[in-house]
Amino acid sequence: MDMAMKFYRKLPVPKELKERFPADERIHKIKAERDPEIRAVFEGKSDKFLLIIGPCSADREDAVLEYVTRLSKVQEKVKDKIMIIPRIYTNKPRTTGGGYKGLIHQPNPEKKPDMLAGLIATRKLHQRAILESGMTCADEMLYPENQRYVSDLVSYVAVGARSVEDQQHRLTASGAGVPVGLKNPTGGELSVMMNSITASQGCHTFLYRGWEVQSLGNPHAHAILRGYVDKDGKSCANYHYEDLMQLYELYQETDLVNPAVIVDTNHANSGKRYLEQGRIAKEVLHSARLSSEIHGLVKGLMIESYLEDGNQPIGGGCYGQSITDPCLGWEKSERLIYEIAELL
Numbered sequence: 001m002d003m004a005m006k007f008y009r010k011l012p013v014p015k016e017l018k019e020r021f022p023a024d025e026r027i028h029k030i031k032a033e034r035d036p037e038i039r040a041v042f043e044g045k046s047d048k049f050l051l052i053i054g055p056c057s058a059d060r061e062d063a064v065l066e067y068v069t070r071l072s073k074v075q076e077k078v079k080d081k082i083m084i085i086p087r088i089y090t091n092k093p094r095t096t097g098g099g100y101k102g103l104i105h106q107p108n109p110e111k112k113p114d115m116l117a118g119l120i121a122t123r124k125l126h127q128r129a130i131l132e133s134g135m136t137c138a139d140e141m142l143y144p145e146n147q148r149y150v151s152d153l154v155s156y157v158a159v160g161a162r163s164v165e166d167q168q169h170r171l172t173a174s175g176a177g178v179p180v181g182l183k184n185p186t187g188g189e190l191s192v193m194m195n196s197i198t199a200s201q202g203c204h205t206f207l208y209r210g211w212e213v214q215s216l217g218n219p220h221a222h223a224i225l226r227g228y229v230d231k232d233g234k235s236c237a238n239y240h241y242e243d244l245m246q247l248y249e250l251y252q253e254t255d256l257v258n259p260a261v262i263v264d265t266n267h268a269n270s271g272k273r274y275l276e277q278g279r280i281a282k283e284v285l286h287s288a289r290l291s292s293e294i295h296g297l298v299k300g301l302m303i304e305s306y307l308e309d310g311n312q313p314i315g316g317g318c319y320g321q322s323i324t325d326p327c328l329g330w331e332k333s334e335r336l337i338y339e340i341a342e343l344l
Contacts, residue, residue: 011116013209014148021123023152027130034136034155035178037083041299042179042220042258049344050300051337052138052156052181052262054087056311056325058103061125063320064088065132067307067330072133074334078341085156086135087304090122091142092324093160100314100323104146109314109323119149126153141180144172145209154178158302159196161186161226161267170199171206175215181224181262181302188228188238194250197221201256222260223247224302227268235271239263239280241287244294251297264302266325274310274326277303278336285343301340305333 012020023031040046053071058064068086075084092102100106105113107121130136130153138156141147142163157176161183163169173180173196180200184193200221205214225238225247237243244261251259263269263284265277281301288295307320309329316323320330328336 009116011119014151017119017123017149018152021120021127023127027127027153030130030134031136031153031155038085038155038179039220041083042222042260044258044296048083049081049340050083050085050262051303051340052085052087052158052300053303053305053333053337054089054137055306056089056266056304056322056327057092057100058088058090058125059100059109059323061121061128063307064125065128067305067320068129068133068135068137070330070334072135074337075133075135078337081341081344082337084135084337086129086133086137087302088126088129088137089140089158090118090125090150091140091146093140093142093162095162102142104143119146123149123153126150141169141172141176144168147172147176148209151177156181158224159183161228164196165192167199168206170196171204171215172208173200173221174202174204174218175208175213176218179220179222180218181222183224183226183264184228184238186229186268188230188236190247190250193223194254194256197223197256198254219257220260222258222262222299224262224264225269226264226266226302227270229268235268237269237271237280239265239269239284241290241294244284244287244297245291248293248297259297260299261297262300262302263298266302266304272325274304274328275332277305277328278332278339281336281340282343285340303333303336304328305330 090103104118136155182196203217265280270276304327306327311322311326
């Protein structure tokens with residue numbers, strides 16, 4: 001035995017799964033309309049503000065669909081100022097490898113992993129979300145080789161703090177075809193994030209899913225500030241005025257196009273105190289009012305939000321409450337979106 005792995009079954013490649021579960025013309029039309037609007041924000045051609053908002057992890061189809069349907073009604077009311085991109089994160093990074101790893105692993109969190117069922121469930125959930133809300137969504141690129149299973153459905157991709165240094169993530173981001181946000185690493189080094197953006201905006205030849213591929217470069221690759229953890233394990237924020245000015249200055253030292261940042265209001269920025277997200281969002285907007293440089297740089301916010309406040313263990317039985325990180329409940333989230341719109 002040359003590897004300590006059991007090869008259980010061969011899964012369909014993305015092209016095969018797309019043919020089995022194709023996106024219909026309505027989905028193509030919605031995505032064709034939304035993608036240029038989102039790109040225009042990053043290019044500075046649109047003054048709309050992006051809100052990438054939704055559950056920490058998309059753990060069950062019914063609750064996620066109810067959430068995005070509610071979100072679509074709010075979107076209609078704030079459409080002149082805000083463009084909402086629902087978070088449908090189907091892969092969940094785990095610091096120590098244990099725990100729920102997301103819909104793509106376990107379509108039912110209380111049952112054993114089933115990757116084939118998870119890939120199908122992921123594709124169906126994104127399709128239903130688009131059709132029922134009229135909005136294309138965001139997903140996290142936890143596994144670069146899985147990106148093409150939903151590449152015709154998503155309009156935004158995030159690369160997490162644990163993945164941002166990985167070469168394959170950077171190269172795949174360079175050929176993603178939609179805006180990719182790259183988070184600062186958990187240790188907080190902004191130079192690592194800036195290098196990742198530089199790599200993602202470049203063109204590359206590399207090995208991907210058994211093919212030699214060439215990427216065209218992603219001019220909409222950008223920064224996400226999510227806070228960091230210091231050497232003693234303490235959460236530290238990086239959303240303050242001084243942090244945003246530092247990032248602006250770092251961008252000025254590069255040849256990167258479309259300088260931009262999305263501020264993640266949870267994770268280490270809030271110390272996972274999810275109720276702080278509203279206050280953090282307002283502070284970022286206040287900084288943008290004080291500085292034209294920050295105003296031009298900050299393109300949006302990332303907020304963890306679900307139907308119910310907080311979180312619960314797997315099998316907790318509370319419909320619409322996170323089974324991973326705690327999220328802001330619906331009433332608080334809706335009120336916050338309207339407050340953000342008034343402040344813009």
